[in-house]
Amino acid sequence: MTATPADLPDADQIRALRELADHLARSAGSLVREGRPERVAVAATKSSEVDPVTAMDLAAEAHLRALLAEHRPGDGVLGEEDGLQPGSTGITWVLDPIDGTVNYLYGLPAYAISVGVVVGEPDPAHWTPVAGAVHSVPLGVTYTAGRGQGATKDGVALRVNEPRSLATSLVGTGFGYTVERRTHQARVLAELLPRVRDIRRIGSAALDLCRVAEGSLDVYFERGLNPWDLAAGQLVVQEAGGTVTGLRGAPAGVAMTVAGPSATVSDLVAVLTGLDADRDA
Numbered sequence: 001m002t003a004t005p006a007d008l009p010d011a012d013q014i015r016a017l018r019e020l021a022d023h024l025a026r027s028a029g030s031l032v033r034e035g036r037p038e039r040v041a042v043a044a045t046k047s048s049e050v051d052p053v054t055a056m057d058l059a060a061e062a063h064l065r066a067l068l069a070e071h072r073p074g075d076g077v078l079g080e081e082d083g084l085q086p087g088s089t090g091i092t093w094v095l096d097p098i099d100g101t102v103n104y105l106y107g108l109p110a111y112a113i114s115v116g117v118v119v120g121e122p123d124p125a126h127w128t129p130v131a132g133a134v135h136s137v138p139l140g141v142t143y144t145a146g147r148g149q150g151a152t153k154d155g156v157a158l159r160v161n162e163p164r165s166l167a168t169s170l171v172g173t174g175f176g177y178t179v180e181r182r183t184h185q186a187r188v189l190a191e192l193l194p195r196v197r198d199i200r201r202i203g204s205a206a207l208d209l210c211r212v213a214e215g216s217l218d219v220y221f222e223r224g225l226n227p228w229d230l231a232a233g234q235l236v237v238q239e240a241g242g243t244v245t246g247l248r249g250a251p252a253g254v255a256m257t258v259a260g261p262s263a264t265v266s267d268l269v270a271v272l273t274g275l276d277a278d279r280d281a
């Protein structure tokens with residue numbers, strides 16, 4: 001179900017949701033930062049043997065859920081590790097307790113807590129993001145956005161880059177965890193690489209989206225994003241003046257997400273459509 005304007009929180013409510021998302025992301029970030037052991041162990045794997053879950057993923061999501069039970073008891077919660085707990089208010093919190101888990105596992109400084117707040121069905125095809133926060137754990141900086149209220153990085157306003165040709169664009173992307181999907185993604189990358197300035201594979205979709213919003217990437221695309229990868233970063237890009245979409249007129253989602261200045265996104269969408277980048281073979 002897609003929200004109608006009457007379903008949306010008012011400006012003061014959005015401001016409060018944004019402030020709480022900021023608090024939750026920073027609080028979970030402190031837990032992850034202070035609790036990181038010298039050597040991180042894999043607690044389990046998901047879609048493949050290289051799709052890990054650590055004890056801290058689980059602990060961070062439990063921490064976020066406890067704070068939401070305290071502050072927003074009637075809202076729904078959708079988390080990467082513990083799934084959907086429906087609510088009664090029409091608002092759902094969409095959580096990635098550690099986005100960039102492989103980077104966390106290896107100690108590479110690019111992983112984040114992503115806290116999105118959406119109205120309507122918690123599905124990118126139907127939801128309306130209204131607030132969000134992405135906290136970079138290694139750097140200690142926090143990106144936030146509120147619907148109609150702009151996007152900031154530690155309180156400083158964000159704006160996507162001016163549109164530019166693909167040939168001069170720095171393009172972020174990421175890859176899936178299964179051999180089948182990675183095989184086709186490699187073919188797409190081989191076709192795209194000669195046509196762009198360069199590629200960056202950072203390993204956290206939420207941070208990739210925030211880098212587009214701050215202009216340290218011109219544009220970003222990835223096939224396979226889950227709702228929790230997308231919910232907060234999508235709004236940060238949109239409130240920084242960018243466009244977030246899928247291919248073939250579809251909204252952003254698991255098939256494909258493309259984010260950046262509108263004209264650059266249009267050019268990249270055309271190339272990716274021609275390469276069938278929203279499919280696995």
Ligand code: LIP
Pocket residue numbers: 080096098099100101102173174175176177203204205206222229
């Ligand atoms: C990650 C995404 C990233 C993608 C990785 C992984 P996770 O999320 O943020 O963009 O390329 O394969 O899916 O699994 O670390 O929460």
